[in-house]
Amino acid sequence: MKKIRIIDVANHASVSKSTVSQYLNGRYGHMSLSTKQKIQDAIKELNYVPNAIARSLKSEKTKTVGVVVRDIAGYNTSHVIRGIDDYCKQNNYNVLIYNSDFDANVEQRALLALQQMCVDGIIITSSGLNSNLINEFMANGMPVIQFQLEYEDCPGHIVVSDYKEAAFQATEHLINLGHQRICFVAQEFSQSYSRQARYQGYLGALNKYGIQVETQSVLHWSREEGFAKNPLTLIADDKGPTAFFSQHLAITTDLLKLFNAENVVIPEDVSLLGFDEIPMVELFKVPVSVIKQDAYQIGYESGKLALEAIQAQHTQLQRIVVPCTLISRASCKNLS
CATH class of the missing domain: 1.10.260.40 (lambda repressor-like DNA-binding domains)
Incomplete structure (x- = not known):
């Protein structure tokens, strides 16, 4: 032919x-x-x-954006990717997706592979452990858009949810229901601005209502080791929490599994409010109250900002904040 x-x-x-x-x-x-x-x-x-290759050689543009995420199968992440892909397709850009599996080394290899493929820009939710490489990319003219997680040592264009305001609203909602002892369940948040913002929102609501932060007010969780202390032990204490405010879907899931295995009844025994929507929550016997991030909009804004950066439309770093929504359901008991 x-x-x-x-x-x-x-x-x-x-x-x-x-x-x-x-x-x-x-x-x-x-x-x-x-x-x-x-x-x-x-x-x-x-x-x-x-001939896309020939055209890219002439224009020095591949019309391709690389995306690096931690878990492509994640409920929120899949919606973010859809938002990125929709915006890029509308503007005749292709999207290459890499999955890091929360592994900084895999993330590094993904970044280097995308660089070798001559993508026009990169969108990433970073582990925070490859900041030097990302900074190097940006210094060399590669547009990099970060989303979800923000780090002090890696300033750049970023799209985030309004974490502080959302955490404030969630904590205030529990306080208005009569809860004074609210346990903030989170990953280590010392290095991430985004995680710190949630904690600051939580503290802001407690301070507004004159509630003291107790030693049992914060419970740390990690993917590798789970909860730093058994939540059941906290509940059994006379001064233990009457509500848990979980900061991640994976944490909420682990709490639900534990409560179900030990016959802890929500919300009669303890209330639960989680950050991030839960898939098929309407099928739960007791639907869980959540802070819902607009994951699709985060992706759409990330794609838009990436193409704007590729076209050198911004002389200053852009920080786009997407509002969250508090969805009140049956998992939070009214103690008033």
């Missing part, structure tokens, strides 16, 4: 080769409707497929 070239399209449409090239590169603002239609018809009739 003969390979169709730009010159064939030009001859078929009775226009110049440069006119077809301008059309293919989206530079047709001053092109007449009839000329555009002739080119469209010629492309369709000849079944012409542009």
Whole structure:
């Protein structure tokens, strides 16, 4: 089968080769409707497929954005990716996705692979352990957009949820229901601005209502080791929490598994409010109250910011904050 070239399209449409090239590169603002239609018809009739590699060599653009996420199967992450992909597709950009599995070494390899593929920009939710490499990329002109997690040693364009305000609203909601002893359950948050913001929102609500922070007010959790202290031990204490405020879907899931295994009844024995929506929560016997992030919008804004950065539209670093929504359900008992 003969390979169709730009010159064939030009001859078929009775226009110049440069006119077809301008059309293919989206530079047709001053092109007449009839000329555009002739080119469209010629492309369709000849079944012409542009050579993306050749075009990228000429333009120094691959029209591709690389995305690095920690868990592509995650409920929120999948919605973020959809938002990124939708925006990029609308603007004729392709998306390459890498999954790091929460492994900093895998994340590093993904970043280097995307660099070797000459992507035009990178969107990443970072582990915080490859800041030097990300800073190097940005210093060398690679547009990098971070989302979800923000780190002091890696300033750049970023899209985040309004974590502080959301945590404040959630804690205030529990306080208004009569809860004075609210356990903040979270991963270690000393190095991440985003995790610190949630804690500051929690403290802000407690301070507003004159509630003291107790030694049992914070419970740490990790993916590898689980809870630093058994939540059941905390509940059994006379001064233990009447409510848990979980900061991640995985933490909420672990709490639910533990409570179910030990016949802890929600909300009669303890109330639960989680950060992040739970898949198919409407099927739960006791649907869980949550702070819902707008994951799709985070992705959409990340894709938009990436293309803007690629086009050098910003002279200053951009920080986009997406609001969250408190969804009150049956898992939080009214003690008032």
